[in-house]
Amino acid sequence: MSFQRFNHPIMKRKIQIILLFVCLTLVSSCCSVEIFKENTEIPMTRPFQTFVIINKEVGMRGFSEQFIDELVQIQIQETLEKAGMVYDSKKPDLVIRYHSNEDSRQREVVNNSNPYPFWGYRVYDPWMYNPYNSNYNRVSTSSYELLQVILDFIDPSQDKFLMTLTGVTEVSSPKQKQKKVEKTLDSVLRSFLNQKIQPQN
Numbered sequence: 001m002s003f004q005r006f007n008h009p010i011m012k013r014k015i016q017i018i019l020l021f022v023c024l025t026l027v028s029s030c031c032s033v034e035i036f037k038e039n040t041e042i043p044m045t046r047p048f049q050t051f052v053i054i055n056k057e058v059g060m061r062g063f064s065e066q067f068i069d070e071l072v073q074i075q076i077q078e079t080l081e082k083a084g085m086v087y088d089s090k091k092p093d094l095v096i097r098y099h100s101n102e103d104s105r106q107r108e109v110v111n112n113s114n115p116y117p118f119w120g121y122r123v124y125d126p127w128m129y130n131p132y133n134s135n136y137n138r139v140s141t142s143s144y145e146l147l148q149v150i151l152d153f154i155d156p157s158q159d160k161f162l163m164t165l166t167g168v169t170e171v172s173s174p175k176q177k178q179k180k181v182e183k184t185l186d187s188v189l190r191s192f193l194n195q196k197i198q199p200q201n
Contacts, residue, residue, distance in 0.1 A: 032169065033187045039164040042155060043198040050088035051080055054097040057089055062099040062150075068181055072098060075182060076151075079189045095156045101148035106141050145171040149184045153192060165191055 055062050056073050063069040076096060077087055085094075147169050153162040167184035171177045 033184050034168045035187055035191050036166045036168065037163055037191075038166070039152070039161040041160040042158060042162060044162055044195055045198055045200045047197060048085060048094040050086045050092045051094040051096055052087065052089050052092040053077065054095060062097075063181070064100075064102055065177075068178060071178065072149075072181065072185060075185055076189065079186070080193075083193050092156060094162075095154040097152040097154065099150050101146075101150065103146040103148075104143065105146055106143050142172070145177070147171050147177070147180060147184065149181060149188055151185075151188050151192070163192075163195070 053073055053076055054060065055069075056077075061069045063072060076098065081087065149167040150164065151166075152164050154160070155162050165188045167188040169180055169184050171180045
């Protein structure tokens, strides 16, 4: 089979489109953060001016690694202060408590690569229906961590939950855990700051 056909402009264009689609898919899956809202006992009826982080005041860690735990405290405080709020440990309008769920898991990965991709991914694959090919669809196992960053937002004047926001993502290696925590926490805090105030009737 001649390789000249792969140098054809149309073929090059098709290859570029396929590679771009694969890259975008990988990036979007790696950066995905899902946010869940629950424990809404009372609505937000007013803007909050001051806040306190319980974990910081009582020395309660919310993450297994102390270094990441300290970064989380700093990020919460800096983000809310940039939004115009003031840290007040004496008489805060808002109480924040954070914790995490770091669940180690495994998944099966099927290696279904085609050694002749330009012949077609299904119809022309010579190994697809070969009964003597025992290595086809090889399965391997990969480890990852399902990471949940959980923030409780409490109104101390009523001692009730405004909400609990949980950011969920996956961590595939210890090296990327810090960035994943920071990104997930940022999504959770932005979600809180974007909550609409419901005026009292």
